[in-house]
Amino acid sequence: MKTLRFKQALSPDGFRPMAVHVDDKGLITAVEETDAGPWDGAIALPGMVNAHSHCFQRVMCGFAEAAVGERSFWGWRELMYRIARKITPDDQYVIARQAFGEMLAAGFTTVAEFHYLHHEPDGSHSTAMAEAVIGAARDAGIRLALLPVYYERGGFGQPASEAQQRFVHASVDEFAGLLARLGDTVAGIAPHSVRAVDPAVLPDLVAAAREVIGENAVVHMHVAEQRAEVEATGQATGFTPAALIAETCELDPLWSFVHATHVTDHDLRLMLAAGVNTILCPLTEANLGDGLFPAKEFMAAGGRIAIGTDCNARIDAIEELRLMEYAQRLVRERRAVLAGKDGLGALLWAHAARAGAGVLALNAGRIEPGTWADFVVLNDEPPLTGLEPHRALDALVTGGDRHNIAAVYVGGQAIEAAGETAFATTVNRLCTQA
Amino acid sequence: MKTLRFKQALSPDGFRPMAVHVDDKGLITAVEETDAGPWDGAIALPGMVNAHSHCFQRVMCGFAEAAVGERSFWGWRELMYRIARKITPDDQYVIARQAFGEMLAAGFTTVAEFHYLHHEPDGSHSTAMAEAVIGAARDAGIRLALLPVYYERGGFGQPASEAQQRFVHASVDEFAGLLARLGDTVAGIAPHSVRAVDPAVLPDLVAAAREVIGENAVVHMHVAEQRAEVEATGQATGFTPAALIAETCELDPLWSFVHATHVTDHDLRLMLAAGVNTILCPLTEANLGDGLFPAKEFMAAGGRIAIGTDCNARIDAIEELRLMEYAQRLVRERRAVLAGKDGLGALLWAHAARAGAGVLALNAGRIEPGTWADFVVLNDEPPLTGLEPHRALDALVTGGDRHNIAAVYVGGQAIEAAGETAFATTVNRLCTQA
Numbered sequence: 001m002k003t004l005r006f007k008q009a010l011s012p013d014g015f016r017p018m019a020v021h022v023d024d025k026g027l028i029t030a031v032e033e034t035d036a037g038p039w040d041g042a043i044a045l046p047g048m049v050n051a052h053s054h055c056f057q058r059v060m061c062g063f064a065e066a067a068v069g070e071r072s073f074w075g076w077r078e079l080m081y082r083i084a085r086k087i088t089p090d091d092q093y094v095i096a097r098q099a100f101g102e103m104l105a106a107g108f109t110t111v112a113e114f115h116y117l118h119h120e121p122d123g124s125h126s127t128a129m130a131e132a133v134i135g136a137a138r139d140a141g142i143r144l145a146l147l148p149v150y151y152e153r154g155g156f157g158q159p160a161s162e163a164q165q166r167f168v169h170a171s172v173d174e175f176a177g178l179l180a181r182l183g184d185t186v187a188g189i190a191p192h193s194v195r196a197v198d199p200a201v202l203p204d205l206v207a208a209a210r211e212v213i214g215e216n217a218v219v220h221m222h223v224a225e226q227r228a229e230v231e232a233t234g235q236a237t238g239f240t241p242a243a244l245i246a247e248t249c250e251l252d253p254l255w256s257f258v259h260a261t262h263v264t265d266h267d268l269r270l271m272l273a274a275g276v277n278t279i280l281c282p283l284t285e286a287n288l289g290d291g292l293f294p295a296k297e298f299m300a301a302g303g304r305i306a307i308g309t310d311c312n313a314r315i316d317a318i319e320e321l322r323l324m325e326y327a328q329r330l331v332r333e334r335r336a337v338l339a340g341k342d343g344l345g346a347l348l349w350a351h352a353a354r355a356g357a358g359v360l361a362l363n364a365g366r367i368e369p370g371t372w373a374d375f376v377v378l379n380d381e382p383p384l385t386g387l388e389p390h391r392a393l394d395a396l397v398t399g400g401d402r403h404n405i406a407a408v409y410v411g412g413q414a415i416e417a418a419g420e421t422a423f424a425t426t427v428n429r430l431c432t433q434a
Numbered sequence: 435m436k437t438l439r440f441k442q443a444l445s446p447d448g449f450r451p452m453a454v455h456v457d458d459k460g461l462i463t464a465v466e467e468t469d470a471g472p473w474d475g476a477i478a479l480p481g482m483v484n485a486h487s488h489c490f491q492r493v494m495c496g497f498a499e500a501a502v503g504e505r506s507f508w509g510w511r512e513l514m515y516r517i518a519r520k521i522t523p524d525d526q527y528v529i530a531r532q533a534f535g536e537m538l539a540a541g542f543t544t545v546a547e548f549h550y551l552h553h554e555p556d557g558s559h560s561t562a563m564a565e566a567v568i569g570a571a572r573d574a575g576i577r578l579a580l581l582p583v584y585y586e587r588g589g590f591g592q593p594a595s596e597a598q599q600r601f602v603h604a605s606v607d608e609f610a611g612l613l614a615r616l617g618d619t620v621a622g623i624a625p626h627s628v629r630a631v632d633p634a635v636l637p638d639l640v641a642a643a644r645e646v647i648g649e650n651a652v653v654h655m656h657v658a659e660q661r662a663e664v665e666a667t668g669q670a671t672g673f674t675p676a677a678l679i680a681e682t683c684e685l686d687p688l689w690s691f692v693h694a695t696h697v698t699d700h701d702l703r704l705m706l707a708a709g710v711n712t713i714l715c716p717l718t719e720a721n722l723g724d725g726l727f728p729a730k731e732f733m734a735a736g737g738r739i740a741i742g743t744d745c746n747a748r749i750d751a752i753e754e755l756r757l758m759e760y761a762q763r764l765v766r767e768r769r770a771v772l773a774g775k776d777g778l779g780a781l782l783w784a785h786a787a788r789a790g791a792g793v794l795a796l797n798a799g800r801i802e803p804g805t806w807a808d809f810v811v812l813n814d815e816p817p818l819t820g821l822e823p824h825r826a827l828d829a830l831v832t833g834g835d836r837h838n839i840a841a842v843y844v845g846g847q848a849i850e851a852a853g854e855t856a857f858a859t860t861v862n863r864l865c866t867q868a
Contacts, residue, residue, distance in 0.1 A: 007720060051534075060835070061817045061829045062817065062825040062828040062829030063835045065769075065778040066770065066774070066778070067774055067775060069773070115610055147616045226767075227767065231783070283760075286760035286764050288763075289763040289767045289769045289771075290767065291767050292764060313817075313833045314832060314833040314834075323757075323760070326718075329721065329723040330720050330725065333581075333661065335505045335723045337507075339500055342499040342500060344500070345496075347498070375593070383747075384496075384856075385858045386859070386861060391865075392496065394496040394499040394500070396496075397501060398747045399496070399748040402835075419816055423819065424821075427820060431825075
C-alpha cells in the first residue's frame with residue numbers, strides 16, 4: 001500500500017490535485033483531492049498505451065531511408081523481411097529490451113506487441129521468440145499485452161513466401177496451442193490482415209482465442225493500410241477489407257482495426273455501428289507513406305482512436321499525438337481539428353490513453369479506482385515552464401517531446417527507463433549487410 | 435587561432451575525419467583530413483540556419499490550440515495580434531532570449547528574424563524593439579541576421595488595422611532610415627507580403643535596401659501561404675502573388691519566398707528560372723493548417739529550400755526536416771521522397787544548411803575555408819548509438835530530436851545554450867488574459 005500525490009493529475013473529470021492510493025498489486029484503490037504534499041510530481045497523466053508495436057523493427061532505424069529500389073511500403077517490407085529472417089531469440093531479447101526502455105522514457109507504460117516473428121531462424125517451432133519479448137518487457141519494467149499473430153499465406157491465392165515462413169502456423173489448433181503455452185501476458189490475437197489470413201478462418205480463430213484466453217480476448221488486424229491491399233481484396237472478393245471482415249465475423253468493441261487508412265465511408269459506418277476501435281500509428285504511417293485516416297469524422301461520431309509506434313523508427317508518445325493532429329491540419333487546411341474548447345493536448349492524451357487501454361481490455365488509461373497505477377509525470381522544462389495544466393498539455397503536444405517526461409510509474413512503481421548496452425552490436429550485425 | 439577535430443565532419447564532399455582551423459574572428463581558415471585526436475566530437479554538421487523566425491510568437495506556445503472562434507490561420511492571427519500589441523521592448527528581449535537559447539539547443543546557429551514588431555506599444559517610433567532582438571541574440575550567442583519588415587496596409591485597398599499599427603512605416607524613406615540606424619546585423623529586408631505591401635513599391639524598397647545595406651542585401655517575402663491570399667491577389671490584380679512580384683521586380687537568387695505553399699506550376703517555373711529560393715517552415719505550416727509546397731519537384735529542378743521555425747511553437751531543426759519529408763510521404767503515398775542513394779538525413783541537413791546560408795548571403799552552412807565556424811556536434815544517444823555517419827543521420831532525421839545534439843559552436847566558440855528565467859512570468863502576463 002502506498003500513496004502518490006500529484007499537484008495536478010489528469011482524471012476523468014479534468015485536472016485535480018490528487019492523492020492516489022495504490023495497493024501491493026499496483027492497482028489504484030482510491031483517489032482523493034488533496035492540498036497537502038509532499039508532491040510526487042506537478043502534472044501527472046495516465047500512462048500512455050502503445051497499442052501497436054513490432055518491437056524488432058526498432059533495429060532498422062536509419063537503415064531504410066535511402067532511395068534505392070522501390071520507394072514504397074512494399075520495398076520497405078522486402079528490406080524488413082531480410083533483416084527479420086536473421087533475428088535469433090537472443091537478438092529479439094536485446095532489441096525488445098532496448099525498444100521497451102525507450103518506450104518507457106517516451107511516455108508509454110504499456111505496450112501491445114503484434115508478434116509475428118514466431119519461429120526460430122532455422123524454422124523450428126518453439127516459444128523462444130515470444131519468451132524473449134516477455135522477458136524483455138519484464139526486465140524493462142513495461143506492462144506487456146502480447147498479441148500473437150495468426151498468419152497463413154502471402155496474399156489472396158498465394159502461399160506464404162520463404163521470407164514469411166517464420167510467421168506461419170499450420171492450423172488454428174496449432175496456434176491455439178501456442179496461446180495456451182504463452183500464458184497470461186496474452187491479451188488477445190492478431191489475425192495479420194485479410195491478405196495473410198483467409199477471412200473464412202476468422203470465426204474459428206476468435207472462438208479459439210476466447211476459449212483459451214477468456215471472454216475479454218481482443219482481436220487486432222491490420223486493415224487497409226495501403227491502397228494495393230484494398231485493390232487486391234476488391235479483386236479477390238468484391239469487398240473492402242473492413243467489409244470482408246464484417247461479412248465473416250460478428251464485430252464488437254473487442255475488435256480493433258490497425259491503420260484503417262483507406263477505409264470508405266461505408267467501412268467507417270460499419271466500424272462505428274459495431275464499436276470497432278481504430279489504432280493509428282502516425283509516425284509510422286508517415287514514414288511508410290501510407291496516407292491519412294479520417295480521424296475527425298471517426299472521433300466526432302464517437303469512435304475511439306488508440307496510438308501505436310508500429311515500426312519504432314521514432315518512439316515518442318507526444319510526437320505521435322502531434323502528428324495525428326498536424327497531418328489532419330495539413331490535409332484539411334484547418335487548425336484545431338481534433339481540439340476541444342479546453343484545448344488539444346489534454347483531450348488527445350486522455351482519449352488515446354483510454355482508447356489504448358480499451359483496445360486491450362485493460363483496466364488502465366485513466367486515473368481512477370480499479371485501474372492500474374500507471375502514470376506519466378511531466379517536468380517543468382520548456383515549453384511547459386510555468387504553464388497551468390491545460391496550457392502545459394497544449395504546449396507539450398505542439399512543442400514538447402519525450403524529454404518533457406520526468407518519471408513514469410507502472411503499477412505504482414517508478415521505473416528507471418534504460419536501454420540495452422548490447423543493442424548497437426546487434427544493429428550492426430543484422431542491418432549493415434542487409 | 436584554434437583547431438577543432440571531428441571524427442566525422444559533414445563536408446561538401448561527404449563525411450571526413452577532419453581538423454578545422456579557425457581564426458580569431460571565427461572564420462574557418464583551413465580544413466584537413468586527420469586521423470589524430472583528441473576529438474571535439476564524433477559527428478559534426480554545419481550549423482543549421484533558421485531562415486524564418488518571428489521570435490516573439492514563442493510566447494504563444496500552448497495558448498493557441500483550443501477550438502474557439504474560427505479554426506483557421508486567420509483566427510490564429512487575431513489572437514497573435516492581441517498578444518503582439520502588448521509586447522514591450524523588455525518583453526521582446528526576454529522572449530527573444532528564451533527563443534534564441536532554445537534554437538541553439540535545437541541545432542540552429544544562425545537565426546533570420548523577420549522582424550515586424552517595430553514600434554513601441556504606445557505607437558512611438560524608436561529602435562528599442564529591434565535593439566531588444568539584437569541584444570538577446572548577442573547574449574544568447576546565436577548569429578543574427580535581422581530582416582526588418584516593410585508593412586503598409588491591411589490588404590488590397592485596405593488601410594492597416596489598429597492591431598497592425600506597430601508594423602507600419604509611412605514611407606520607404608522612413609524605412610531606409612531605420613535600416614541605416616540598425617547597422618550591420620541587418621542582412622536584408624522583408625516586404626511582408628503582397629497583401630501588406632503594394633508591389634509597385636517593391637523596386638524602390640529593394641533599391642533603398644541595396645544602397646543602405648549593400649549589394650548582397652537579401653529580400654524575403656511571405657508568398658501564397660494561405661489560399662485566401664492567393665484568391666484576394668487574383669481578384670485585385672489578376673496575378674498570383676509570385677507572378678505579381680515577378681511583374682514588378684527583377685528577381686534573382688537574393689530573393690526568397692517564404693512558404694510558397696499554394697504556388698502554381700507557372701510560379702514554380704518562374705522561381706526556378708530566376709533562382710528564387712523557398713523557405714519552408716514545416717512545423718508551423720502544419721500547425722497553421724497552411725498546406726503543402728511541392729518540395730520534390732522544386733528540389734529536383736535545382737531549387738534551394740531553407741527551413742525556418744516561424745511561429746516557434748516547437749523549436750527543433752531535426753523535426754523540421756523530418757516533417758518536411760514525412761508530409762510529402764503522407765500526401766504522395768510514397769517513401770524516400772527527398773532522399774538520395776546515400777540516404778535522407780545527410781542530404782537534407784546539408785541542403786537546408788547551405789540553402790539557409792544562401793538565403794541570407796552568409797558565408798556559412800558548409801564546412802570549408804572562408805565560412806563561419808558554426809557547427810552542430812551530435813551525441814551517441816539512441817537512436818544514433820553505434821551507427822556510421824550516414825545511417826546515424828538517417829536515424830537522426832527519422833528517429834531523433836534536439837536532444838541528440840551534444841554541442842553547438844558559433845564562430846568557433848562552444849555555446850552554452852540557456853533559456854531566460856524571466857520567460858514564464860512574461861508568458862503568463864501576456865497570454866493568460868489574451
